[in-house]
Amino acid sequence: MLRVRDLTVARGGLAVLEGLTFAVAPGEALVLSGPNGVGKTTLLRTLAGLQPPLAGEIEATGQAAYASHADGVKGQLTVAENLRFWAGIYGTRLTDDVLAAFALADLADRPARTLSAGQLRRTGLARLALTGRPLWLLDEPTVSLDAESVALFAGQVRRHLATGGAAVIASHIDIGLDALRLDLRAYVATETATGRDEAFL
Amino acid sequence: MRALLLRDLRIATRAGGGFGLGLAFFLIVVVLVPFGVGAETATLRLIAPGILWVGALLAALLTLDRLFALDWEDGSLALIATSPAPLEGVALLKALAHWLTTGLPLTLAAPLLGVLLNLAPEAYPWLVASLLVGTPALSVIGTFGAALTVGLRRGGLLLSLLVLPLYVPTLIFGAEAVRRGADGGATALALMGGITLGALALLPFAAAAALRVNLR
Amino acid sequence: MSLWDYANPRKFLAVTTPLLPWLAAASALLVGSSLIWGFFFTPEAERFGSTVKIIYLHVPAALMAINAWLMMLVASLIWLVRRHHVSALAAKAAAPVGVTMTLIALATGAIWGQPTWGTWWVWDPRLTSFLILFLFYLGYIALWEAIEDPDTAADLTSVLCMVGSVFAILSRYAVRFWNQGLHQGTSVPVATGGRTVADVYFIPLAIGMVGFGVLFVWLVLLRTGSEIRARRTRALLARARRMPPVPLATEREA
Structure with missing residues (x-):
């Protein structure tokens, strides 16, 4: 599904993580951990294609859906309108199943x-x-979710994995998934890692 | 892609969406001008094409900084960028949504405001035609400016500084078409149409490139 | 050795720094001799009197105002295609020089216009085009200033420069169309770059144009050097400021 080889990712032109090599197969989840600022968001944004890697290769056989810190939900629209918009963008349909799965049925309007x-x-x-x-x-993904919602969400991730999907999750709480783990502290870029400004040094 | 247009129109027409703001601004500008230049009918008639065009241009500018900024703040722009919707199309649709909520109402309201400024009777069709042809260019040029400044905290002021010089050719041909009317207005209209078509064809690509850089 | 090797910042500094004093001296000599020759050793024109002598400032400044923008356009394209940092920084460095040249052209135009047309400003197509060019410069510089990340700023200003160039040309034709509509047949007696003026005026003017060109090159190389050094400082600070390495909790897993 996703294969990453010798990846270096940068924030503000400075390498933050280097030498990342991992693979995620269908049905697998990878949990990224590490303290704030270690580069989890940067890595996910790079994997999502929002920013180019400084070095290394990303090989993805499946298209990715990215969920950022921000939810991208419009306050003026109802829950159903918000979700129908995204369904329209991805060419799918909003069903009651989806609303029920995320306990949104009562909130739809x-x-x-x-x-x-x-x-x-x-x-x-x-x-x-x-x-x-x-x-x-x-x-x-679990920020501001209560324990019940976390369990609900973990169930949805499991269902996604069971149907041949894969996930890369940055989280510092354990959401109870049977997942591979990657501690990003082991990949923090060293002093000598090349940044964008290398030519100036 | 249609979902995006529908969503933007829905948000614009909901409370707090800013629909009608540009229109009200246009009205106020046109009402204020006679206070500034005097109530003489002949003077007003002479400057009416220019006032109407400058007013429409400023009203179009007013709502531009919200075009991408709201989607940027709540994170949906990054989510849209990773979706199957191409950013070039997103930019074009944003421009279309802006035109439908600003340019088109301005075009329809302009004849009424022309009455206030004693616009020459034969100039009315030229006013509507020039705004109809020219306001899409204002929207798409503005979309490009909004895409350039989306990541900036004080983008609004900078946006005006970047976009207003780009509006010069459209403004010149638009006001000139109204002023000349049957005597050469068609040339101005045709030239402005060329600018509008060129801008519609090329600027979405520049806007998408700017969005990609800003999302990086 | 390829020309692109000079796009390396250190190589660029090493090559251009020794050239700077020579360029400064050459531009001072050329501009100085053009002005002295033009001001004191050319006959006064029949129609305009001594006021015509302002062309020795006005025409070269106007020429460089346009050339500076063209140079920025080329540098922006090189940045977008080849990602050479020096190119982006050279475009950034040229903008304030270009805007100054535009201001000189506008101010000398106004000063010249006062005795000639009896007014400081007329919306002559040529003057108006320069005023619009001035606005484009302002927008370009403001965008550079507004964006913190240097690569983002370089990308966005390059896109603006390309789009702005197209619209600057459109504006020029639009302004011509507009102005003829207002004052049919008025033509302003501006020397169109030199060929219409007699040789006695043209030789010092040509020296002045070359001199302003050298002046421009000197200023841009000087300013590009400053930008490179500022960028180097920034890179060094960023490296010094970065977090100390986090101790390893686990061994690397592949």
């Missing part, structure tokens, strides 16, 4: 600005189910 932070997050995560894409790239 509420304007999103009246939702709590956890409800907003669930709306944001429900988007993943609408993408129909096999590889999920999740940046701290």
Whole structure:
């Protein structure tokens, strides 16, 4: 699904992680851990194709759906309108199943600005189910979710994996997945790693 | 892709969406001008094409900084960028949404405001035609400016500084078409149409490139 | 050795730094002799009197105002295609020089216009085009200043420069169209770059144009050097400031 070889990722032109080599097969999840600022978001943004890697290769056989810190939910629209928009973008349909899976059925007609932070997050995560894409790239998906919602979400990830999907998840809490783990502290770029400004030094 | 247009139009027409803001601004500019230049009918008639065009241009500018900024702040721009929707198409649709909520209402309202400025009777069709042909260019040029400045905290002011010089040719041909009317207005209209078509064809690519750089 | 080797910042500095004093001296000599020759040793024109002598500032400045933008356009394209940092920094360095040249051209035009046309400003197509060029320069410089990340700034200003160039040309034709609509048949007696003026005026003018060209090259190389050094400082600071390596918790897993 995803194969990464000798990858160096940069933030603001400076290498933050280097020498990353890993692979995620269908049905597998990879949990990225490490302290704040280690480069989890940078790595996920690079994998999502939002920024180019400084070095190395990313080989993805499946298209990726990216979920950032921000949910991309519009306050003026209802939950269902928000999700129908994403379904339209990805060429899928919003079904009651998806709403039920993320416990949003009762909230479907509420304007999103009246939702709590956890409800907003669930709306944001429900988007993943609408993408129909096999590889999920999740940046701290459980932020502001209560224990019940975390379990609900973990169930959805498991269902995704069981249907041949894969996930790369940056998280510092254990969401109870049977997953591969990658501690990014082992890959922090050293002093000599080349940055974008190398030519000036 | 249609989903994006529908969403933007829906947001624009909901409370707090800013629909009608540009129109109200256009009205105020046109009402204020006679206070500034005097109530003489002949003077107003002379400057009416210019005032209407400059007013429409400023009103179009007013809502530009929200074009991508809102999607940027709530993270949906990055999510759209990783979706199957090509950013070039996104830029074009954003311009279309801006035109439908700003350019088109301005075009329809302009004849009414022309009455306030004693616009010459024969100039009305030229006013509507020039705005109809020219406002899409204002929207798509503005979309490019909005894409350039989307990541900046004080992007709004800079956006005006970047976009207004780019509006010069459209403004000149637009106001000139109204001023000349049957006597050479068609040439101005045709030249402006060329600018609009060229801008529609090329600027979405420049805007998408700017968005990609800003999302990096 | 390929020409592109000079795009390496250190190589660029090593090659251009020794040239700077020579360029400075050459531009001072050329511009100085052009102005002295032009101001004191050319006959006064029949129609304009001594005011015509301002062309020795006005024409070369106007020429360089346009050339600076063209240079920025080429440098921007090189940056977008080949990603040479020096190219982007040279475009950044040229903009303030270009805007100054534009201001000189506008100011001398106004000063010349006062005795000739009896007014400081007319919306003559040529003057108006320079005013619009001035606005484009301002936008370009403001965008450079507004963006913190140097590569983002280089990319976005390059795109702006390309789009702006197209619209600058469109504006020039639009302004001509517009102005003829207002004052039919008025033509402003501006020397069009030199060929229409007699040789006595043209030789010092040509020296002045070459002199302004050398002046431009000197200023741009000087400023590009400063930009490279600023960028180097920034890179060194960023490297010094970065977090100390986090201790390893586990062995690397592949």
